[in-house]
Amino acid sequence: MEKIIRWGILGTGKIAKAFATALREVPDAELAAVASRSLDSATRFAAEYGAQRAHGSYQALADDPGIDAIYIATPHAMHHENALMCLQAGKALLIEKAFTLNRREAQDIADLARARKLFVMEAMWTRFQPAMQEAKRLIDMGEIGNVRNLQADFGFPADAGPEHRLFNPALGGGSLLDLGIYPLSMAAFFLGPVRGVKGYGELAPTGVDTQASFALQHEGGALSVCTCSLNTRTPTTLTICGDKGFLRLHGRFHHTERFTIGLNDGSEREFHFPRIGNGYAHEAMEVGRCLREGLPESATMPLGESVELMGVLDQLRAQIGVRYAVD
Template structure:
């Protein structure tokens, strides 16, 4: 039998609930502990997801000897602090995206993981889904020729009060960090490292970007055109175009269950590629595969790429004048 991997979840929001549900569909995964900052919240979340141990502090989860890997699902302003705490306590870590607030924080977390010889991965769950993997396989096989362009958009209407984390600069609010990371990460996944970026944004009354557009050039050729918005419900599609045709991930490209191949010469094909459970299962399965194999990182979401993408996000924010408290800490460091 394969080694059982014992999970802890740090944080109790929607994404934490999604991961708790996903772990039920992962063979060999056990959700054994959760943590919140209050006993009431920890008890409520633990009961909801049937976790036997319910810690009233994040540190208590980090120190729980019965936990192998911790999934960090707190607001991104806390990611670096929480990841450092869990790694220092000897736990493997899967950290929600965006990985940290800036590249300096990301570097510190990755350095500690390497020093401790622990597994660490950014939870960019879309990369691990079967449809996305199949699209990459098709591209590698030459099905659409040499890839030249990628277009992607993601948008929803954020009808929230200004103190909500999505609009609150103190909580890392804004479209770029929360949802812009999806098209950015997928563009780099399909076209390779980003060499240049140009960004425009519309800022809202709270001082965060409510929608942004950005263009990328990629190492080895190819360009991407991406948009993210908290003002409109956009098509949320991704199209990869090559010299011989295109591949589309239609409707919620971050969670595709099929893809469409449209060759210049030939018939349009729909390829079904269903995911297990709610889709978060696949990143958990990859993390467990790596932990069992003793790998420090996943080849699908390696540390170097997490750092590179955080660096691009830093550049994008500088271009639109979006500054967070964590950046002041960078300047003081």
């Protein structure tokens, strides 16, 4: 692996632009190429963000020999098809969340990646934020004692029509896949694998969930309670509780720079850990580290865990009555 990681971005939407901006602040990385289904769109993106090449098809990016890793930034209904195409072309992948529409699609990607010995990671950027990493380190050291529960929420009122990806079942719409993946993933990050789940939801006229609440039981017996919503703005905080105190990641927790530890004696300490730029640089740096070290996947966001969490989302959707055509 060369020292410079040559990135390709598949897609030219809002999240692709955020990632391209972040790559400018990643050491030993460059934006080598971008792809869109429209060459004009790819060309404009390349000119704005400094990509060396613009491709008018996703296949052309997958086949580009000057690419080490591809960031898949399309809507999650397209991730399965896009990822398999890129893996067949021999590319390492960073796949935007939600990883896929369901567990079966996620397993397909994992199976092909392992068969071809290619690196794949879900772009759960929150796990790589400096504040989140330090919070995990302190909890693992026993700072708040034996951790037994977690509460997290993520919500905002979405002003979008039924054809928009947030509410369109053909595009994997709904609060669970767009927002619920954050508290779900972080609950597993702090409390371990999920062994039981119970959820409730409110459905839109299109049949996808506008909001959902769910409780998780983790393998060690700890519990978490999570909420996601596309019709209310929530504080978007995350609190982990132990028998010696609690740790609260301040809103909006998915890219916060601050957290507070409160102990049973009433004392509180606040911690501040700045992120790089808009925060997406940290996940790109993790991909670069793994590729240079020849690692098959990231220990912080393992491929198998992404598959399992898609399975949890499948269970939740079944419980609240949300079904996609690919299920």
